[in-house]
Amino acid sequence: MTELLPVGGRAAWDRESLREDDWLVRLPPVRPDADGPPRAYDGSRAYDRSDAYDRSDAGGRSDAGGRSRAYGPSGACGRDADRQALAEAAAGVDRRLREGPGFAVVRGIGLEGRDDDDCVELARWFGGLLGTLRPYDGPADGLVTAGARAGRTAASPGRERDDRALPPHMDRSPQREPPRVLGLLCVHPAASGGESTLVSGAAVHDRLLAERPTALLRQLYRPVHFGRGADFDRYFPVFRRPTDEPGALEVRYNRHHIERGQREAGIPLSAAYLAALDAFDAVLADPRMVLRVPLRRGDFLLVCNKAVLHGRTAFTDPAEPDKHRCLVRIWAD
Incomplete structure (x- = not known):
């Protein structure tokens, strides 16, 4: 039987071990007095790492001619500059x-003068720098709201689009494999609340390994049903060690989908597996x-x-x- 080992490293973080600079990518401040932006990446060619500066702050730079780079908030020139700034931030x-x-927040994207469709297009453009975009599910346009917005129909009912809290989970899409x-x-x-909550899957794994019987953690390495698609079954474990990435860990967790998927498959979860899910949720409930x-x-x-x-x-x-409260959601691989 394979020995279970901790993941450790930068992937296994908790609230106290992270610094803001570990995850926050600030775009340059707006300079309305600038004489225009440098050449902007417009998405018309393949993105290359040479397009991006691998710097976390992206500020205080000069272009090849020594001029200060500045980025306007609106208009065609400003929008091209927004894309240049985002292209430079993509590598970081x-x-x-x-x-x-396993996560980052890009801060300082200018949305003034952009309508919802513009925001969707911009989000998908940037997602394309990080991977291959996935299509949306059905008629959805990428907006995640609690209700209707002007010129759009009300969001379909369901937990994801109401104003209640959502426990930490993995997203799934219409495809078999969840997006990367x-x-x-x-x-x-929102007017109040609506904070994003983030939890390291590796840190949950290592807590369970350190504090619970090994047999309990092994339950979560067994595949379970996460729900059927059009012509396939989503069947994979909560924890998986990818063979092509030594030391890495994948986590796929959504208790609602696991319990529903097992019911659809006609296979009740065992008492041992339910205990493992309860232990996982107990770690998620720890504010630390x-x-x-x-x-x-x-x-x-x-x-x-x-991972997160x-x-x-x-x-x-x-x-x-x-x-x-309105977010644009994108998926990419």
């Missing part, structure tokens, strides 16, 4: 997803394990969906529908 985001804590990257661009924050990030307008949260679980706190929306 990708590094944090692959080699750091989840992105959430904050178009409007959870980083809470209040997303501001223009913040873009990017998460490695197979995400959720949110309950929230209250303002009275005006166009100012309701």
